[in-house]
Amino acid sequence: MIFGEKMKRLIPVILIIMFPSVLTAQARISVGVICSANIGLSNFGEKYGTDYGGAAFLFFSPSSVADLTLSVGYNKWEKDNESFTSVPLLVGFRYYYDLKVVKFYLPAFLGLHFTTKGFVEPTAVVDGSIYGGNEISMSHEYFGFGLGLGVLVPLSSKLYLDISTTFNSIAATESNLNYIAINGGIQIGL
Secondary structure, three states, rough: OOOHHHHHHHHHHHHHOOOOOOOOOOOEEEEEEEEEEEEEOHHHHHHEEEEEEEEEEEEEEEEOEEEEEEEEEEEHHHHHHHEEHHHHEEEEEEEEEOOOOOOOEEEEEEEEEEEEEEOOOOOOOOOOOOOOOOOEEEEEEEEEEEEEEEEEEEEEOOOOEEEEEEEEEEEEEOOOEEEEEEEEEEEEEO
């Protein structure tokens, strides 16, 4: 179930992190969206390769050098008859270094990945009847975290081009599922 026990434990953490900045009168709020090219690493990469994803962000800026973030995304890998999807719900932090022309940032985030692993059975024709072809899927919730490096390029006073790369790890039962995401999108100040 999407709001399982892990989610119930994560909600108070999200509120504790986000609530103080919402109460701060000078806190700025921004939203953003990104598209991602996700490159699987080691065994995960061998099994699923490279595919796509995206995320929507909410940023709380209590100061000019830091943001608290809340994001929800969608990532999918598909190869041969197998697929793997992840819907990450993450809280995080961005630290900025402003060069006036651009802003570099270091993001760190953690949270839950709601995953689904799917497999399509091979089909066979026996005496004119088709067998197989059924889709089998399993869903799980896993803890995940990530670190990265990004840059915000101002397009106007409240609109930024957001380009970043992040290392992401999903702590699955069998082994960590690691991937690199190359992200591009926009951030808009409200």
